[in-house]
Amino acid sequence: MQLPDFEAWALFARVVEHRSFSEAALASGVSKATVSKAIRRLEERLGTSLFHRTSRSITLTQAGQSLHERARRILAEAEAAEEAARDGAEALAGRIRVAAPLTFGVRHVGPAVADFLAGHPDVEIDLALSDARIDIVAEGIDIALRIADLPDSSLRARRLATIRRHLVAAPAYLQRHGRPRHPAELGEHRCFAYTNLANPDLWRFSGPDGEEAAVRLSGPLRTDNGDAMVPALLAGLGIAWLPEFIVDRDLADGRLETILPEWTARPVSLHLLTPPGTLRPARVEALIDHFASAFRAVCASGR
Structure with a gap:
């Protein structure tokens, strides 16, 4: 039985990574012709096409999609084995x-x-x-x-690490709409939703005495990026629950205030x-x- 064509598998992984025969050749230090011949050899051995080719782009066939992770693993493990055999400083490239x-x-x-x-x-x-x-x-x-x-x-x-989150609003919002004293009151407020969560319109809280609360939200802003909420928060337009690394500076400067600090969410x-x-x-x-x-x-x- 023939040995596997490890060069072809490795170059297949590089083409998938770079989405280009030319870029894969450049990254691998070989010619584009070498890459093309390796992919052709592999396709002939497997009896199937790995790429759909047009004059402007290449995309994986169904067979290519099912095989590219194995190819990537072959390349990664070969690189790891070679780097492990070298001096540590030289290996970091x-x-x-x-x-x-x-x-x-x-x-x-x-x-x-x-x-x-x-x-x-x-x-x-x-x-x-x-x-x-x-x-x-x-x-x-x-x-x-x-x-x-x-x-x-x-x-x-x-x-x-654990990322701390804070329920926050601007002083101007709290002056106009009041400060919530219990999570249940948030249903009456303008709350911003982070849409990358599985259930962005539902906030769940744990209280200081083990009390649980779940609140269905409504509000004027839904977004998939927490930073995008900050201008609306600072303008006094609503309440948001955001990671500390987004709101820490505004909390320190007093532009935002923490609401319901004794109530917490499950740590993220x-x-x-x-x-x-x-x-x-x-x-x-x-x-x-x-x-x-x-x-x-x-x-x-x-x-």
């Missing part, structure tokens, strides 16, 4: 794809990435910031940061996700450790 929430990414992931790159000049990082939940396997993401409860999946998850956690598989390149492991240290410190300090 290559590209890492990172996905993170928009606001947390701007405030904290960007600075952490800058610190990491300063110490590892041969590493390249592609950072994608969005509050939308993406398929990290399909998108070829090495590390994803999520602030949410996680559904069961085959992804590898690591909890980094910052998680680090990676694709399934036991081996990861050394550069990815190093960035995971760097993120874990940096974000634990950020969340513990309350910044």
